[in-house]
Amino acid sequence: MANKISHSCLVSKIAITLSIVSLLLCCGVFLRTDLMLNELYSRDIKLSDKMTSKHDMNDGHRFDKDHHSERTFEKQETKQTKDVFTRKVRDVTTVVNSTINDDLLSKKIHQVLGKAVASLQGGKYWIPVPGPPGSQGKPGPRGPRGRMGKSGRRGKRGPRGFPGKIGLPGSRGMAGPKGPKGDRGTSLARPTALISPTHLIVNESQSAILHCSSSGYPRPDVVWSKINGTLPRKRAVVDSWQTDIKHVTPNDSGIYQCKASNLLGSTQTTAKLQVNFHPRLTLDKRPIYRMGSNDIRLPMCYVIGHPTPKVMWSRVFGILPKGRSAMKDGQLTILKANQNDSGTYVCKAENLLGSVVGSIMVNVIDLPVFVVKPTSFYTAQRGTTAVLNCTAKGNPQPVISWRKDNGVLPVGRYEVKDGSLIIRNVKQIDSGVFVCTATSAGVSHSHENI
Numbered sequence: 264m265a266n267k268i269s270h271s272c273l274v275s276k277i278a279i280t281l282s283i284v285s286l287l288l289c290c291g292v293f294l295r296t297d298l299m300l301n302e303l304y305s306r307d308i309k310l311s312d313k314m315t316s317k318h319d320m321n322d323g324h325r326f327d328k329d330h331h332s333e334r335t336f337e338k339q340e341t342k343q344t345k346d347v348f349t350r351k352v353r354d355v356t357t358v359v360n361s362t363i364n365d366d367l368l369s370k371k372i373h374q375v376l377g378k379a380v381a382s383l384q385g386g387k388y389w390i391p392v393p394g395p396p397g398s399q400g401k402p403g404p405r406g407p408r409g410r411m412g413k414s415g416r417r418g419k420r421g422p423r424g425f426p427g428k429i430g431l432p433g434s435r436g437m438a439g440p441k442g443p444k445g446d447r448g449t450s451l452a453r454p455t456a457l458i459s460p461t462h463l464i465v466n467e468s469q470s471a472i473l474h475c476s477s478s479g480y481p482r483p484d485v486v487w488s489k490i491n492g493t494l495p496r497k498r499a500v501v502d503s504w505q506t507d508i509k510h511v512t513p514n515d516s517g518i519y520q521c522k523a524s525n526l527l528g529s530t531q532t533t534a535k536l537q538v539n540f541h542p543r544l545t546l547d548k549r550p551i552y553r554m555g556s557n558d559i560r561l562p563m564c565y566v567i568g569h570p571t572p573k574v575m576w577s578r579v580f581g582i583l584p585k586g587r588s589a590m591k592d593g594q595l596t597i598l599k600a601n602q603n604d605s606g607t608y609v610c611k612a613e614n615l616l617g618s619v620v621g622s623i624m625v626n627v628i629d630l631p632v633f634v635v636k637p638t639s640f641y642t643a644q645r646g647t648t649a650v651l652n653c654t655a656k657g658n659p660q661p662v663i664s665w666r667k668d669n670g671v672l673p674v675g676r677y678e679v680k681d682g683s684l685i686i687r688n689v690k691q692i693d694s695g696v697f698v699c700t701a702t703s704a705g706v707s708h709s710h711e712n713i
């Protein structure tokens with residue numbers, strides 16, 4: 264502990280001593296520097312005087328020689344200075360010589376200062392402090408202009424400018440060549456109308472188109488119409504130059520008129536429309552029963568269609584009786600018919616669009632034949648039962664019926680049994696004419712008796 268304190272005391276003593284020595288050194292140096300600067304100044308004036316005298320001689324060689332001699336002089340001076348300096352260093356504090364060479368002097372100053380500073384730096388109490396920054400120097404002169412740079416990319420196209428003013432009209436050109444003579448102007452004309460085709464045939468459900476070309480001045484109004492009928496509104500497309508009827512029906516057949524009119528009058532023209540259509544047939548289909556050996560007239564087979572259909576009769580099985588059948592206006596007649604003529608008969612209507620058939624059943628029946636004919640004259644006692652026999656046969660089996668001419672059968676006293684008329688309790692009033700009728704499918708045969 265005591266050792267440490269004594270050590271720090273020694274250090275501070277050395278430091279104080281060093282500080283005093285360096286202070287004295289500095290004072291001496293500044294003094295000497297000032298003296299040397301004065302001498303330098305005086306020497307500079309002397310040198311300049313020498314230089315002026317050398318320049319007056321106007322001889323470069325001499326100047327060089329002189330320069331050389333001056334150098335030599337300088338060298339000698341330097342040697343002397345060195346010697347002096349050597350002495351000086353020995354006793355800096357007491358000796359100051361103003362004749363020392365300036366270079367040497369500065370060197371010396373540096374050396375002495377450097378040593379002093381080094382010795383200070385070697386100590387622990389040297390604190391370097393940077394000086395304040397110098398003031399900014401004046402800006403340098405402007406440099407030469409640089410080379411031109413590369414050209415940049417092409418910019419976007421600018422907006423469209425305002426249109427310029429309209430220029431003055433040009434001078435009038437030469438007159439052109441004379442044109443061809445123009446058409447004669449239209450004069451007033453009565454209307455005309457021409458329809459085509461004048462006769463149109465179409466199949467049903469097709470379209471019918473009639474054209475009407477009209478002329479006249481002023482341009483005439485065209486009106487279409489149907490004679491004794493009306494244009495089908497829903498299916499007809501009508502304009503001034505044509506009528507187009509879609510999906511025609513047989514009713515559309517007829518005369519169509521195109522009428523053109525203007526202020527000078529009117530004219531009309533017509534065309535015929537014919538609609539071909541499938542045949543249609545009407546036939547009473549109820550079966551017929553006719554007695555044999557008579558002529559049988561079959562019902563009428565009504566047929567329409569366009570073109571007018573051909574009508575034919577035939578039998579489903581077999582053929583029409585040769586030589587005994589006749590047809591007139593779609594009606595068939597079987598002459599002197601017999602049982603073999605019974606059967607189904609067919610009426611067929613046909614045109615270019617197709618055919619249609621209708622059929623009818625024909626029954627030829629035999630005339631009933633009386634097997635037992637009642638006696639022509641019969642007399643019965645009053646109060647007795649009278650029996651009047653009557654039987655018949657036929658195909659089909661005939662039905663026997665009785666009646667009394669100019670009167671009625673006695674109510675409650677008669678009956679018909681197996682074709683025989685039985686009258687009980689015969690009275691005077693029962694006298695008269697009794698008729699037996701055999702009926703077979705509507706064909707009857709009567710026989711009278713009293």
Ligand SMILES: *[C@@H]1O[C@H](CO)[C@@H](O)[C@H](O)[C@H]1NC(C)=O
Pocket residue numbers: 343344347359360361362363
């Ligand atoms: C300084 O040096 C010169 C020669 O260079 C000498 O003549 C002169 O006596 C010296 N002065 C002193 C004070 O030593």
Ligand SMILES: *[C@@H]1O[C@H](CO)[C@@H](O)[C@H](O)[C@H]1NC(C)=O
Pocket residue numbers: 464465466539615616
């Ligand atoms: C009408 O129909 C028939 C049969 O199909 C045919 O031959 C004819 O050419 C048609 N007519 C028209 C005008 O189409």
Ligand SMILES: *[C@@H]1O[C@H](CO)[C@@H](O)[C@H](O)[C@H]1NC(C)=O
Pocket residue numbers: 490491518
């Ligand atoms: C139109 O009908 C009238 C009378 O009903 C008749 O005289 C005339 O012939 C008919 N015209 C046509 C084209 O059918």
Ligand SMILES: *[C@@H]1O[C@H](CO)[C@@H](O)[C@H](O)[C@H]1NC(C)=O
Pocket residue numbers: 512513514
């Ligand atoms: C044709 O006209 C008649 C009457 O004139 C009518 O009864 C019939 O329905 C019409 N047919 C069609 C297909 O329009």
Ligand SMILES: *[C@@H]1O[C@H](CO)[C@@H](O)[C@H](O)[C@H]1NC(C)=O
Pocket residue numbers: 601602603
């Ligand atoms: C009916 O046909 C049959 C057989 O074909 C024939 O024998 C008979 O003579 C015919 N009757 C008449 C009335 O022609």
Ligand SMILES: *[C@@H]1O[C@H](CO)[C@@H](O)[C@H](O)[C@H]1NC(C)=O
Pocket residue numbers: 638650651652
């Ligand atoms: C009617 O027929 C019956 C038998 O069928 C017969 O006995 C009777 O005499 C007949 N009458 C006459 C009037 O012929």
